[in-house]
Amino acid sequence: MAKHISVKGVVQGVGFRPFVYGLATRLNLHGWVCNTSGGVEILVEGQNCQLEEFIQLLTMEKPPLAKIDSVEVEDASPAASPVFEIRESESVEGAYQPISADVAICPDCERELFNPKDKRYLYPFINCTNCGPRFTIIKDIPYDRPNTTMAEFLMCDHCRSEYLNPLDRRFHAQPIACPDCGPIVELREIHSHFSTSVPRISSIEIRLSAILKARRLLREGSILAIKGLGGFHLACDASNPYAVAELRNRKGRVDKPFAVMAANITAVASVCNLLREEHLLLAGHEKPIVLLTRRKQTGSLTNSVSELVAPNLDTLGVMLPYTPLHHLLLNQTDPMLAREPVPAILVMTSGNYSEEPIAIDNKDALERLSPLADAFLLHNRDIHIRSDDSIVKVDGGSTAYLRRSRGYAPYPVKLPFEVKPILAVGGELKNTFCLTRDHYAFLSHHIGDMENAETYASFEQGVQQLAHIFRIECDVIAHDLHPNYFTTLFARSSKLDVPRVGVQHHHAHIASCMADNGLDDRRLIGLSFDGTGYGTDGAIWGGEVLLASYADFERFAHLEYLPLPGGDSAIRSPWRIAAGYAHALGIDVDDLPFLQNIDKQALRIVRQQIDRKLNTPLTSSMGRLFDAVASLIGIRNDVSYEAQAAIEMEVLSKPFILSAKPYPYAIDETGNGTNIHLKELLTAIIEDVRAHEAIGKISARFHKTVAEIAIDICKRARASTGSNEVALSGGVWQNQILLDLVRDGLKRKDFIVYFHKQVPTNDGGIALGQAVIANFSYDVRELAPATTDGKPSDSKLIR
Numbered sequence: 001m002a003k004h005i006s007v008k009g010v011v012q013g014v015g016f017r018p019f020v021y022g023l024a025t026r027l028n029l030h031g032w033v034c035n036t037s038g039g040v041e042i043l044v045e046g047q048n049c050q051l052e053e054f055i056q057l058l059t060m061e062k063p064p065l066a067k068i069d070s071v072e073v074e075d076a077s078p079a080a081s082p083v084f085e086i087r088e089s090e091s092v093e094g095a096y097q098p099i100s101a102d103v104a105i106c107p108d109c110e111r112e113l114f115n116p117k118d119k120r121y122l123y124p125f126i127n128c129t130n131c132g133p134r135f136t137i138i139k140d141i142p143y144d145r146p147n148t149t150m151a152e153f154l155m156c157d158h159c160r161s162e163y164l165n166p167l168d169r170r171f172h173a174q175p176i177a178c179p180d181c182g183p184i185v186e187l188r189e190i191h192s193h194f195s196t197s198v199p200r201i202s203s204i205e206i207r208l209s210a211i212l213k214a215r216r217l218l219r220e221g222s223i224l225a226i227k228g229l230g231g232f233h234l235a236c237d238a239s240n241p242y243a244v245a246e247l248r249n250r251k252g253r254v255d256k257p258f259a260v261m262a263a264n265i266t267a268v269a270s271v272c273n274l275l276r277e278e279h280l281l282l283a284g285h286e287k288p289i290v291l292l293t294r295r296k297q298t299g300s301l302t303n304s305v306s307e308l309v310a311p312n313l314d315t316l317g318v319m320l321p322y323t324p325l326h327h328l329l330l331n332q333t334d335p336m337l338a339r340e341p342v343p344a345i346l347v348m349t350s351g352n353y354s355e356e357p358i359a360i361d362n363k364d365a366l367e368r369l370s371p372l373a374d375a376f377l378l379h380n381r382d383i384h385i386r387s388d389d390s391i392v393k394v395d396g397g398s399t400a401y402l403r404r405s406r407g408y409a410p411y412p413v414k415l416p417f418e419v420k421p422i423l424a425v426g427g428e429l430k431n432t433f434c435l436t437r438d439h440y441a442f443l444s445h446h447i448g449d450m451e452n453a454e455t456y457a458s459f460e461q462g463v464q465q466l467a468h469i470f471r472i473e474c475d476v477i478a479h480d481l482h483p484n485y486f487t488t489l490f491a492r493s494s495k496l497d498v499p500r501v502g503v504q505h506h507h508a509h510i511a512s513c514m515a516d517n518g519l520d521d522r523r524l525i526g527l528s529f530d531g532t533g534y535g536t537d538g539a540i541w542g543g544e545v546l547l548a549s550y551a552d553f554e555r556f557a558h559l560e561y562l563p564l565p566g567g568d569s570a571i572r573s574p575w576r577i578a579a580g581y582a583h584a585l586g587i588d589v590d591d592l593p594f595l596q597n598i599d600k601q602a603l604r605i606v607r608q609q610i611d612r613k614l615n616t617p618l619t620s621s622m623g624r625l626f627d628a629v630a631s632l633i634g635i636r637n638d639v640s641y642e643a644q645a646a647i648e649m650e651v652l653s654k655p656f657i658l659s660a661k662p663y664p665y666a667i668d669e670t671g672n673g674t675n676i677h678l679k680e681l682l683t684a685i686i687e688d689v690r691a692h693e694a695i696g697k698i699s700a701r702f703h704k705t706v707a708e709i710a711i712d713i714c715k716r717a718r719a720s721t722g723s724n725e726v727a728l729s730g731g732v733w734q735n736q737i738l739l740d741l742v743r744d745g746l747k748r749k750d751f752i753v754y755f756h757k758q759v760p761t762n763d764g765g766i767a768l769g770q771a772v773i774a775n776f777s778y779d780v781r782e783l784a785p786a787t788t789d790g791k792p793s794d795s796k797l798i799r
């Protein structure tokens with residue numbers, strides 16, 4: 001008897017073939033196993049009962065990193081092979097498969113790394129089939145060494161023998177390396193011609209010199225650019241306020257929090273409270289940045305994380321070392337390394353200036369980061385695809401993604417329906433794009449805020465790389481409705497001769513949440529609470545209650561339109577929004593503390609802009625309402641990063657939230673659609689400010705009011721449509737207090753509530769929504785392809 005088995009899913013670069021080899025040998029089966037660009041193919045022959053057992057154990061005992069999507073078994077004619085063998089990989093025309101994300105160093109390699117008797121003792125590029133770089137070094141499929149950036153390193157005899165031995169942990173570990181044949185590190189100091197480059201054949205003392213020097217520089221307060229897995233980091237001692245302040249200064253980053261990397265869990269626990277789920281997330285093989293609650297400082301404790309790392313916040317983004325190089329930088333116990341003690345917690349922020357993409361290659365890094373870093377810790381293993389650190393937090397018992405990138409991308413979101421090949425280009429901020437085919441939506445790594453040419457170039461390159469790796473030639477390009485987004489311009493000017501589909505931003509959010517939850521097409525209530533999104537009427541939407549399916553949506557209710565003086569630039573000055581809303585609603589705020597330090601002329605201009613309707617778009621944005629209230633009650637008048645005022649308001653409201661009562665509000669169903677009016681709410685808040693109520697208490701009451709409005713509107717939508725399901729999506733739901741209040745409140749009223757599980761609720765998730773909407777709403781025959789001048793002749797508007 002013989003069977004031919006095709007396995008699809010993430011089955012390459014994860015030790016799948018040696019596992020198959022071991023299993024077949026154990027069961028006395030003959031035949032072969034082979035990687036193709038479509039997955040793994042197996043031919044097994046032997047006794048029937050052994051074949052049955054083989055097929056069963058194939059999924060039951062699969063290696064930890066393998067993700068099997070399908071196993072197809074067919075009868076085959078016996079190959080009369082006398083043994084079981086692993087065959088060379090085959091490239092199959094047009095075939096593709098999901099590829100593994102990068103994996104943090106595994107416990108076995110970590111043990112070897114710190115074992116003085118091991119060949120790879122303190123070698124910064126140790127890896128095996130269960131760990132190491134994957135996505136970031138892959139140039140093509142099938143995933144074999146010649147298709148990675150490791151191709152240029154010739155394996156030594158020792159590595160080759162491990163690579164070829166099916167019983168070895170490094171069998172076909174494509175990035176396999178050792179001190180004799182693999183990549184090396186180098187330390188370069190700026191303003192000094194001294195470079196600690198490391199001769200290949202050398203004693204460990206010499207090999208370690210760059211790392212020891214880096215540890216010393218960090219201890220002494222220097223800022224280092226360190227080449228990592230998916231790009232460069234800028235690092236400094238997190239406990240040193242001068243170093244952190246200097247890093248902020250050089251990076252042009254005023255208040256936006258920095259992430260830190262801690263040597264181990266003990267170091268994390270010394271500064272943050274740790275739930276069990278948070279501990280698991282920190283220690284898992286994806287090693288994201290986890291948002292944790294900071295411990296309250298007691299007087300006697302020395303502070304190992306400066307306040308300047310995350311000003312005005314009660315949380316800290318923390319990760320553990322995920323490459324061997326990180327371990328060597330932060331290790332506190334190894335006797336060789338301990339000669340240069342190093343702080344147990346380092347700031348580890350992306351290696352870029354302001355919002356540019358992170359640097360990935362040495363030359364680019366040396367050019368762009370020289371004004372930012374005192375020294376560079378470089379290595380010569382190239383990064384092919386940029387991948388920033390992912391950011392997650394624990395939401396109840398599950399994981400919420402704030403940025404889904406290294407360790408997760410490009411694992412696909414599996415859809416419950418088949419999709420056309422589509423490119424969805426995403427939004428403007430926190431951009432990711434999405435490519436679909438079959439049942440897969442490949443949501444890209446984090447691209448960033450599309451505010452400069454570098455990020456745009458990184459976006460174009462990313463699209464090209466992923467489309468190539470997954471062999472996707474798209475039939476449609478989906479984009480946001482905003483006419484001036486870089487991504488819209490990309491969609492318009494693409495040379496691809498395919499139709500474009502414009503998708504409304506908040507519809508995309510809700511569809512993203514539906515697809516994220518594996519829902520079939522249906523109509524449900526969507527609460528899209530967000531910062532900014534272009535509406536079908538040209539206004540700036542963001543406080544939207546939609547009745548949405550994949551193909552279509554209807555606007556059931558929204559926050560009333562109010563003027564945004566100066567347009568997008570008001571986002572940086574919440575006081576303008578507050579003063580503008582008050583002026584438009586006829587509420588007098590001149591006596592309030594928040595206006596006391598505002599230039600009178602600037603205030604006059606804001607009011608004139610509104611009266612004369614000059615550069616003053618209308619907005620129904622929920623994010624802007626949070627900004628306005630935060631400013632009105634005195635939290636801050638200007639922000640230096642997105643949602644700063646709202647985030648600080650959330651922090652302040654925490655102690656008061658349990659006892660807080662909602663403010664009055666008004667919902668008007670008489671006019672053209674349902675409007676949520678804000679005059680009553682803002683007037684009541686202002687009365688509390690005048691009565692010198694605590695800012696935290698007012699903040700808490702405001703959160704309660706928004707939650708009450710959300711639940712009230714859902715009940716009205718249910719009464720009018722019969723739909724009992726609610727999807728929550730949009731950046732505002734990163735506010736955990738609001739999310740908990742609304743989700744729990746809706747469940748108490750017997751709603752079924754969907755929230756994101758695999759992709760971010762912020763704009764990092766909208767490409768997924770754009771893709772599924774384009775899939776459902778679009779028919780190839782309906783639309784003409786783009787005209788030769790690059791403009792779409794018929795860009796379909798989804799309303």
Ligand SMILES: [Zn+2]
Nearest residue numbers: 106109128131
């Ligand atoms: Zn390993």
Ligand SMILES: [Zn+2]
Nearest residue numbers: 156159178181
């Ligand atoms: Zn070697």
Ligand SMILES: [Zn+2]
Nearest residue numbers: 530533731763
């Ligand atoms: Zn959005």
